[in-house]
Amino acid sequence: MDSISVRNRSHKGIIQSNVNSFxxxxxxxxxxxxxxxxxxxxxxxxxxxxxxxxxxxxxxxxxxxxxxxxxxxxxxxxxxxxxxxxxxxxxxxxxxxxxxxxxxxxxxxxxxxxxxxxxxxxxxxxxxxxxxxxxxxxxxxxxxxKSGLNSRTAIIIGANQLGYSLANQLLANDQLGIQLQGVFDDRDESRLAHEFRNQVTGTVADALIKAKNNEVDYIYIAMPMSAEKRIMEILNLCSDTTATVFIIPNFFIYNLLNARWQNIGSIQTLSVFDTPFQGASELLKRLEDIVLASGILAVISIPMLVIAVAVKLTSKGPIIFKQRRYGLDGKPITVYKFRSMSVQENGSKVTQVTKNDPRVTPLGAFLRRTSLDELPQFINVLQGRMSVVGPRPHAVAHNEQYRKLIEGYMLRHKVRPGITGLAQVNGFRGETETINKMVQRVEYDLDYIHRWSVWLDIQIVLATVFKGVVNKNAY
Known part of the structure; x- marks a missing residue:
C-alpha cells in the first residue's frame, strides 16, 4: 500500500495524495x-x-x-x-x-x-x-x-511490526536518500513486543521536538486504524511543524483488490475492492480484446463452420448452446458455446459435467476436451460481453451456490469474464468436485485481477496455446 502524504495546509489536517510534480x-x-x-x-x-x-x-x-x-x-x-x-x-x-x-x-x-x-x-x-x-x-x-545529496531525514511514530518493517525498508534502500532518525512510541517498553524493546528512540513528544526544530523532513505514522483518536491528536501536533507527514495505515488486514484513492469534493476515499480497468487501462484492454478476437476469428472461421455442421449432423438440438452467466459487475450475460450435451441446463439448478457423463455426446466429449466448444465465445468478446483473458464465467446457479461458501467469490466479477484465464493455465479447469478446488480457482482469478497487465495477458494466451487447449480435466 502506497503511503499517503499529509501536507500541513491548515489546522483541519486535510489529507491529499502525494503527486509527482515532474x-x-x-x-x-x-x-x-x-x-x-x-x-x-x-x-x-x-x-x-x-x-x-x-x-x-x-x-x-x-x-x-x-x-x-x-x-x-x-x-x-x-x-x-x-x-x-x-x-x-x-x-x-x-x-x-x-x-x-x-x-x-x-x-x-x-x-x-x-x-x-x-x-x-x-x-x-x-x-x-x-x-x-x-x-x-x-x-x-x-x-x-547515496552521496548525501538530495537526501531527506525521517522518523517513524509507532514501534510495531508495521513501523519496523518500514524502518528496515528505509535502511535497506539507501538509494531512496531517506535517512532514518529513529522510531518513536509513547508506550512503556513492557507493552511492546519483545523484539522491539530497547529499540525505541524516544516518545512522540521527542519526535515532535525534532520536527519543530526543523531536524526532520518526513514523519511516518505507522499506527493501527483502531488508534484513530491518537492519530488525530498526533496530526494536530504535527500541524505546528513544517515536516511532510505520511500515514501508513495497517490495511494489510484486508484483501485489497486494486485499491485506489479518490476524491469526492474535498473528501478523499479509498476504494477497497476495485477494478484495474479504468481510463486508459480499460481502453487498452478493450483494444487488446478486439485485435485478438478479430484475428483469431479470421483464422478459425472455417473450422467453426465444420464443427457447426458436425454438431448438427451427429445429435438433435441447436448448434449453439446459449447459457446465462454472470458478466462484468455480476450482470447476467448470454455466453455462446457449441452444444456438446444432449441437455441444455440453464435454470436454477445446473449439474456440473463429470467424467464419462452420459449427457455429453461423443462429438461433445471431443469438443470439450480440446476446448473447441468454446470457440463461439470470441463472438462474445467482440460484443463486449467477455474478454479473451479473464476469470472463466460460471453458470448463474453455480455463482449463487459458491458465493455463499467462498469469501470474496463475487470479486472475480470486477472484470469481464474470459475465454481463458490464470486459473485455467495453472490446471484449474473443468469439474470442481471439491470446494477446495473452487477456492483455489477463485484465488487465481483474484490474483489475476490484482496484478493485471498486457504482458500477463500475453503470457496466459501463450500458455493456453501450448498447454491449456487440451486438458484432461475437461469432460
Whole structure:
C-alpha cells in the first residue's frame, strides 16, 4: 500500500495524495525524443515524406504510447520500484505503439507507407532513447542520494511490526536518500513486543521536538486504524511543524483488490475492492480484446463452420448452446458455446459435467476436451460481453451456490469474464468436485485481477496455446 502524504495546509489536517510534480516534464521528454528520433532518421535515410504522413505516423505512435504509459503508470515516481519493472513497462509501451502503427498501415496505406528498414530503425532508436534517459536519470539520482545529496531525514511514530518493517525498508534502500532518525512510541517498553524493546528512540513528544526544530523532513505514522483518536491528536501536533507527514495505515488486514484513492469534493476515499480497468487501462484492454478476437476469428472461421455442421449432423438440438452467466459487475450475460450435451441446463439448478457423463455426446466429449466448444465465445468478446483473458464465467446457479461458501467469490466479477484465464493455465479447469478446488480457482482469478497487465495477458494466451487447449480435466 502506497503511503499517503499529509501536507500541513491548515489546522483541519486535510489529507491529499502525494503527486509527482515532474510527470508532465517526463511526458514532454518522451514526446520530444520520439519526434526527434523520427525526424533524424528521415534525414539520415534521405526519405521523401509528406507532411501529412509525418503527422499521421507520429500522432498514432505517440497517442498509443501515452495511453499504454498511463495504463502502466510509467510517469509515477520510480524511487523504490525495480529496474526490471520499469524496463518491462517501457518495452510494452513501445511494443504496443509499434503494433498499432503496423495495424494502421494496413487501413491507411495512403498516409502510412514507410520502409521496413526505416521502421525497424525508428522502433529501435525510440526504445533505446526512452529507456536510456530513464536509466541515466535513475543512476544519477541514486548516486546523488547515496552521496548525501538530495537526501531527506525521517522518523517513524509507532514501534510495531508495521513501523519496523518500514524502518528496515528505509535502511535497506539507501538509494531512496531517506535517512532514518529513529522510531518513536509513547508506550512503556513492557507493552511492546519483545523484539522491539530497547529499540525505541524516544516518545512522540521527542519526535515532535525534532520536527519543530526543523531536524526532520518526513514523519511516518505507522499506527493501527483502531488508534484513530491518537492519530488525530498526533496530526494536530504535527500541524505546528513544517515536516511532510505520511500515514501508513495497517490495511494489510484486508484483501485489497486494486485499491485506489479518490476524491469526492474535498473528501478523499479509498476504494477497497476495485477494478484495474479504468481510463486508459480499460481502453487498452478493450483494444487488446478486439485485435485478438478479430484475428483469431479470421483464422478459425472455417473450422467453426465444420464443427457447426458436425454438431448438427451427429445429435438433435441447436448448434449453439446459449447459457446465462454472470458478466462484468455480476450482470447476467448470454455466453455462446457449441452444444456438446444432449441437455441444455440453464435454470436454477445446473449439474456440473463429470467424467464419462452420459449427457455429453461423443462429438461433445471431443469438443470439450480440446476446448473447441468454446470457440463461439470470441463472438462474445467482440460484443463486449467477455474478454479473451479473464476469470472463466460460471453458470448463474453455480455463482449463487459458491458465493455463499467462498469469501470474496463475487470479486472475480470486477472484470469481464474470459475465454481463458490464470486459473485455467495453472490446471484449474473443468469439474470442481471439491470446494477446495473452487477456492483455489477463485484465488487465481483474484490474483489475476490484482496484478493485471498486457504482458500477463500475453503470457496466459501463450500458455493456453501450448498447454491449456487440451486438458484432461475437461469432460
Amino acid at each position: 510527470s508532465t516534464f517526463y511526458r514532454i521528454i518522451d514526446i520530444s525524443l520520439l519526434i526527434a528520433s523520427y525526424l533524424l532518421l528521415v534525414s539520415l535515410f534521405e526519405m521523401q515524406v509528406e507532411q501529412l504522413d509525418i503527422l499521421t505516423e507520429l500522432a498514432i505512435y505517440i497517442t498509443v504510447y501515452q495511453l499504454v504509459a498511463e495504463s502502466f503508470d510509467i510517469y509515477r515516481s520510480w524511487r523504490a520500484a525495480s529496474l526490471f519493472l520499469m524496463m518491462k513497462y517501457v518495452s510494452l509501451a513501445c511494443g504496443g505503439s509499434a503494433l498499432s502503427l503496423i495495424t494502421a498501415s494496413f487501413f491507411l496505406p495512403q498516409w502510412i507507407n514507410f520502409e521496413h528498414t526505416f521502421f525497424v530503425s525508428w522502433m529501435g532508436a525510440s526504445f533505446v532513447l526512452l529507456l536510456g534517459w530513464r536509466l541515466l536519470l535513475r543512476e544519477m539520482l541514486f548516486y546523488c542520494r
